[in-house]
Every structure is written in structure tokens, then in C-alpha cells.
Amino acid sequence: MKALSRAFLILVFGILYIPMAVLVLFSFNSSKSTGNFTGFSLRWYTELFSTPATFAALRNTLILAVCSAIIATVIGTLAAVGIHKMKNRYLKKAVMSVTNIPMMNPDIVTGISMMLLFVFVGGMLGLKNSLSFWTMLIAHVTFNLPYVILSVLPKLRQMDSHLPEAAMDLGCTPVQAFFKVELHAILPGILTGMMMAFTLSLDDFVISFFTSGSDFQTLPLLIYSMTKKDVTPDMYALSTIMMAVIFALMILTNFKSKRETKKAKADR
Numbered sequence: 731m732k733a734l735s736r737a738f739l740i741l742v743f744g745i746l747y748i749p750m751a752v753l754v755l756f757s758f759n760s761s762k763s764t765g766n767f768t769g770f771s772l773r774w775y776t777e778l779f780s781t782p783a784t785f786a787a788l789r790n791t792l793i794l795a796v797c798s799a800i801i802a803t804v805i806g807t808l809a810a811v812g813i814h815k816m817k818n819r820y821l822k823k824a825v826m827s828v829t830n831i832p833m834m835n836p837d838i839v840t841g842i843s844m845m846l847l848f849v850f851v852g853g854m855l856g857l858k859n860s861l862s863f864w865t866m867l868i869a870h871v872t873f874n875l876p877y878v879i880l881s882v883l884p885k886l887r888q889m890d891s892h893l894p895e896a897a898m899d900l901g902c903t904p905v906q907a908f909f910k911v912e913l914h915a916i917l918p919g920i921l922t923g924m925m926m927a928f929t930l931s932l933d934d935f936v937i938s939f940f941t942s943g944s945d946f947q948t949l950p951l952l953i954y955s956m957t958k959k960d961v962t963p964d965m966y967a968l969s970t971i972m973m974a975v976i977f978a979l980m981i982l983t984n985f986k987s988k989r990e991t992k993k994a995k996a997d998r
Contacts, residue, residue: 757966778964787952798870799928806878814886833876841940862943869941874927881923885916
């Protein structure tokens with residue numbers, strides 16, 4: 731039984747990580763071939779840093795991801811606080827059901843429906859280009875909101891409800907009590923929601939495809955446009971760099987959490 735479970739575990743990890751390993755390997759391939767490794771070379775990394783279109787798409791992707799993550803985090807945190815303080819149980823359930831719709835909907839349904847909405851509103855306003863960076867930003871904030879709300883709500887439930895009441899008894903206004911007491915208690919949930927929103931926005935393709943304008947292209951859209959012709963290995967190099975950065979951030983995060991755990995145990 732142990733041998734079977736180990737074999738299954740190896741199979742799962744193989745399916746997850748072998749494609750990534752192949753991508754990293756061929757990012758150092760000396761030729762353009764994606765089937766034969768002809769020799770080690772940094773050619774594609776050199777070409778990557780000399781391709782302005784790729785870095786423009788990467789810059790657009792990061793700008794969109796950062797802006798949508800920040801806006802979704804602010805709105806989602808306030809929404810989570812409002813939902814948490816609702817007294818009517820049925821209204822609370824109804825609001826949560828509506829909140830979860832963007833998360834449960836297929837991406838293609840969300841993308842097409844938002845595209846139709848933006849085109850309709852743009853036509854009413856007489857705009858020549860109904861789709862732009864701003865429509866993409868609205869779309870990304872929309873599908874990021876449920877993840878932020880669902881990350882913050884558990885922290886609000888775990889928080890001692892008497893803490894903000896004690897702060898107000900000591901002279902704080904409700905707003906001051908939120909920023910001085912509640913915000914610190916739910917900060918881990920806020921940061922988790924922000925990271926999820928950033929990650930989801932970073933690699934989104936379907937919704938971006940339907941809501942993007944001709945003057946703003948993200949990295950997933952650029953890679954998709956390449957698949958119609960040929961994906962050059964400099965994309966492998968870029969993907970390798972992004973994976974390395976994410977891997978380094980994960981190591982730093984785990985290292986920091988271990989230090990905090992050890993510090994908490996030492997304080998006890």
C-alpha cells in the first residue's frame with residue numbers, strides 16, 4: 731500500500747513539474763528546436779532582453795495586475811467587513827451568493843458578458859474605442875473581488891468582537907477602531923487576498939482577451955498571438971525567469987513564517 735501511494739505521489743508531482751522542467755531546459759537550448767536539445771546556450775535570454783515588445787507586454791501585465799490587486803483588496807476588504815456586520819441572516823446569504831458568481835462562472839461567460847456590457851455602454855457614450863486598459867481593469871477587479879472577500883471573512887470571524895468595542899470605549903471612533911484594531915487583526919487575510927488577486931490577474935487570458943483594446947496587450951495575449959505563427963524560445967526564457975522569481979519569493983515567505991513560528995514559541 732505504501733509503494734502504491736508513493737508511486738501515485740511521484741506520478742502527481744511528475745505531471746505537475748516535468749512540463750516546467752522541460753520549459754527551463756529548452757530555454758537554454760542553442761537552437762530554435764522544441765524537440766531536440768542541441769546544446770547549452772544563453773542565446774534566448776540575450777534575445778529576450780533585446781525585444782522591446784516582450785517587455786512592453788510584461789510591463790502592461792504587471793501594471794494591470796498591481797492596479798487590479800490593490801483596488802480589489804480595498805473594495806473586497808470593505809465589502810467583507812460590511813458582510814460580516816450584517817444582522818439579517820438571509821440577506822447575508824443572498825449577498826454571499828451574488829459575490830461568489832464571478833468566481834463560479836466560467837471565464838468565457840464572464841469575459842463575453844463583460845465585453846457586451848462595455849461595448850453597449852461605450853456605444854451609449856459615443857466612444858470610438860469601447861475596450862481599453864480601463865475595461866480590462868474593471869474586469870480584473872470584478873473577478874478578483876470574491877477571492878479577497880473569502881480571504882478576509884475568516885479572519886473577521888476569528889477576531890475577538892470585543893476588541894473594536896473596547897477601542898471605542900477608550901475614545902476611538904468606529905473608523906479609528908477599524909484602522910487601529912481590526913485592520914491589524916485581519917491583515918494576514920488581506921495580504922493573502924491581495925496575493926491571490928495579483929496572481930490571478932497576472933496569468934489571466936480568457937477575460938483579458940474579450941475585454942482588451944487594440945492599444946493595450948498583456949503577456950498572455952502576446953503569447954497567444956505567437957501561437958498562430960511560432961512561439962520563440964525567448965518566451966521560455968521569460969517564463970523561466972518568472973518561475974525563478976516566484977520560487978525565490980516562496981522560499982523567503984516560508985523562511986519568514988518559520989522564524990515567526992519559532993519566535994512565537996520562544997515567547998510562550
